[in-house]
Amino acid sequence: MKKDELAARRHRFEQRIMQERLQITSAVRDWHEATAPIDQGWQQLARYKGPILLGSGVLVTMLSRSKGRVGRMLKRSIVAYTMARRAKKMIGR
Known part of the structure; x- marks a missing residue:
C-alpha cells in the first residue's frame, strides 16, 4: 500500500509540474508578443546606430x-x- 501511495503522489506531482511548465510557456509567449513592438523599434534604432x-x-x-x-x-x-x-x-x- 505504501508503494501505491507513493506512486500516486509522485504521479500527482509530475502532473502538477507539467501543468506549471505549460503555464510558464504560455506566459513567456504572451510576454514576447507584448514586447515585440518595443524589440522591433530597438532593432530599427540599432540599424541606424552608425x-x-x-x-x-x-x-x-x-x-x-x-x-x-x-x-x-x-x-x-x-x-x-x-x-x-x-x-x-x-x-x-
Whole structure:
C-alpha cells in the first residue's frame, strides 16, 4: 500500500509540474508578443546606430567651431529629411 501511495503522489506531482511548465510557456509567449513592438523599434534604432553616431559627431564638431553653420546645416537636414519622406510616399503610391 505504501508503494501505491507513493506512486500516486509522485504521479500527482509530475502532473502538477507539467501543468506549471505549460503555464510558464504560455506566459513567456504572451510576454514576447507584448514586447515585440518595443524589440522591433530597438532593432530599427540599432540599424541606424552608425549614422546617428557619425551625425552627432559632426554636429558637435560644427558646434564647437561656428554656431551659424550649425543652424543652417540643421535647417538643410530637416528639409532634406522632409523631402525624402515625401518622395518615398509619392513613389510608394
